[in-house]
Amino acid sequence: MSLALSVFTIVCVFLGAVFFLAGTLGLLRFPDTLTRLHALTKADNLGLGLVVLGLLPQVDWPLGALKLIAVWLLALLAGATVGQVLGGAVRPPPVSGAGESTP
Amino acid sequence: MSMSLGLVADSFLALLILGLAVWTIAVRGTYAAVVGFVAYGLLVALIWVRLAAVDVALTEAALGSGLMGLLLLRAVACLPPDAPAPASGRVGRVALRVVVGVLCAGLTAVLAAVVLQLPEPAPSLAAAAAQALPTTGLGNPVTGVLIAYRAIDTLLEAVVLVLALIGLWSLAADGAWGGRPGALRTREPGAALVLLAQLLPPVGILVGIHLFWTGANHPGGAFQGGAVLAAMWAIVLVAGLAAAPRVDGRRLRLVLVVGPALFFAIGLAGIWWADAFLGYPADWAKPLILVIEAALTLSIAAALGLLLAGPPASEPGPGGQA
């Protein structure tokens, strides 16, 4: 049983690390801010989620597990907010009317 | 000699931090340097964990990276770009850089040599600190040093925060004196930021109080808890959910000085109770320390938040001029 749990942990944390790697690659290689943000938040949300999921069998129930889940939820909240704020900062202002001919 | 996995990770971390520091110093744009410094601060917090100094890691992450990042980002947004260097004297500047670079490399070499030749066994006060810790009723030796053995440092530091705030406020324009600090106000906070400012503070305040409370026996304490509380206040200010208080408010000033004042008063009483300034009577040490730490947490949170909020900005006060 404990061997199965250990394998579960290793697989989940490894998958999480793969997501972090992919996200970092996207952050470095994607062409503009919005796609980079997309790569980054994917990595944070899924990667951290998988790492937390993998660690759950290794900590004390229920307090340690709740702490880990709280960390993930807080990271989700922060990541989503930062994504919105940065996206709003780089988004071009909405085009009104004909667009090009404004002085 | 084979390197263990931990040493490989430590070497990688050290290289990453050095690279980030070089980038922070060398990069062209000031904004990029600030972003680099924030990331650098977070990684330095990891070094503190690896050095078994979790109390310091918490302080570094909350203060050295978090609050400092907010401060520096705000400064970059307010400042005009640096004027280009005059073309004359270019050769002289390059020569100066080379000389300074050589001298700084020399300083690094000397410090590294000192590190490599540190005495063995290492001099340490850890045993002495652990031995006397039961008399304070605390379980965390770092809190014991901060609040009992070296209480004078901590008292002066709490006073330094108030002095820094007085210095900051005295930079206000004459007409703005007594008004509300306005540096953290955002012109149009987005809906996401407002939502964060509504959701996060209840959790963050709980975490701040927990850090203060658990600091007696585990990593944490007044400074870490106060920094988290100040960060929550800063989020609320940035999102525009509340305005910063007027700096001439009496209640605000009371909150700012209650920590250092109580610390000083209990310290003075120690002259009679415990035969030493800042000494605690044996049976009362733990409750007195908790009272001091609670008041300090409150004062530190208020001082840090107001330090971030900047000097009072011009605004029409009641009866003042527009």
Add this chain to the structure above:
Amino acid sequence: MSATTIFGVCAAALVGLGLYGLICHRGVLRKIIAFNVMGSGVFLLFGVIARRGGLVVAGAGPTADPVPQAIVITGLVVAFAATVLAVALLLRLAQATGQTTLDTPAPPPAPTGDR
């Protein structure tokens, strides 16, 4: 080779780097950032010495000497307060003169004719 040696040499390099940036940068905000890099190098040297002085407790994880740790916590808070003050002075300087460096200010364009 041990972790304290690695981080100690890293801290020594950070002190040199920060000092270089402090002297060579023209922009004051860059100087402030470099000063903080130098400061964190100094703090890390304290951390290395604390870790070396840690007690060996059977059954517990690694520990560090609490005295340097407490001094670093004090130092971090004071460094933050000093940085706030430095940034505020810089913002005031920029507000008053439009300058963000410590170069000798160019002589103001003298009003012609009334001298």
